[in-house]
Amino acid sequence: MNAQKRHEIFARLQAADPHPTTELNWSTPFELLAAVLLSAQATDVGVNKATARLYPVANTPQAIIDLGIDGLKAHIKTIGLYNTKAENLMKTCHILVNQHAGEVPKTRSALEALPGVGRKTANVILNTAFGQPTIAVDTHIFRVSNRTGIAKGKNVVEVEQKLIRHVPKGFRQDAHHWLILHGRYTCIARKPRCGSCIIEDLCEFPDKTELA
Structure with a gap:
C-alpha cells in the first residue's frame, strides 16, 4: 500500500467522523485509566454501567483506597474477572497516591509500571487523556491494519511501529479511534461489512464480502 492510498483512507475516515473518541465514559485521566483497566475482556457498555455506579462514590485514587477492596469489588462485580481487576486497580491507586501525588503519570515507563497496565493501555492513556x-x-486495530494493508505485521508491536511510521502525521492523533471503531462496526472479524465500507475501493483485502 502506498502513501497516497493511506492518506485517502484516513481522509475518508476523518470526513465521516471528524472528532472520534473512546466509547468509555470518563471525565478525568484517572477515570479513563480505571475504565481501561476494567475493560480487558469486557465490553465498553458493561464497563460504563459499572463505572456509572462506582464513580459517583469514588473517582479518585484516594477515594477508591478509602472504599476498600470489598467495596470496590461490590461496585464492579458485573464485569468479568472483577476480582483480579479490583486488586490491580487498588494496587494502582496506592502507587498513584504514594509515588505520583494522586495524579496519573504522563510517561510510558511510569504508566507501564502500574499493575495491569501494559503497552496498549499506556498508549490509550497517553493518546486519549494527554493528547500524545x-x-x-488491540485486536480490532491489528485485524484492520493487516486486512486492509495499511500496516501489516505479525504481532501488535510490529503493527504499532508500522502505523506510527506510515499513518500521515496529520491523522496520527485520531488514527487509533478511527481504526478501532472501523474494526468494531464495519471491518468485523468473521464477516466484514465490505458493502457499506467507505474505504472498500482502497482496501487491499482479497476476500471482500457484499454484506452491508
Missing part, C-alpha cells in the same frame, strides 16, 4: 499521537493496537 500514540496508537494502541
Whole structure:
C-alpha cells in the first residue's frame, strides 16, 4: 500500500467522523485509566454501567483506597474477572497516591509500571487523556491494519511501529479511534461489512464480502 492510498483512507475516515473518541465514559485521566483497566475482556457498555455506579462514590485514587477492596469489588462485580481487576486497580491507586501525588503519570515507563497496565493501555492513556499521537493496537486495530494493508505485521508491536511510521502525521492523533471503531462496526472479524465500507475501493483485502 502506498502513501497516497493511506492518506485517502484516513481522509475518508476523518470526513465521516471528524472528532472520534473512546466509547468509555470518563471525565478525568484517572477515570479513563480505571475504565481501561476494567475493560480487558469486557465490553465498553458493561464497563460504563459499572463505572456509572462506582464513580459517583469514588473517582479518585484516594477515594477508591478509602472504599476498600470489598467495596470496590461490590461496585464492579458485573464485569468479568472483577476480582483480579479490583486488586490491580487498588494496587494502582496506592502507587498513584504514594509515588505520583494522586495524579496519573504522563510517561510510558511510569504508566507501564502500574499493575495491569501494559503497552496498549499506556498508549490509550497517553493518546486519549494527554493528547500524545500514540496508537494502541488491540485486536480490532491489528485485524484492520493487516486486512486492509495499511500496516501489516505479525504481532501488535510490529503493527504499532508500522502505523506510527506510515499513518500521515496529520491523522496520527485520531488514527487509533478511527481504526478501532472501523474494526468494531464495519471491518468485523468473521464477516466484514465490505458493502457499506467507505474505504472498500482502497482496501487491499482479497476476500471482500457484499454484506452491508
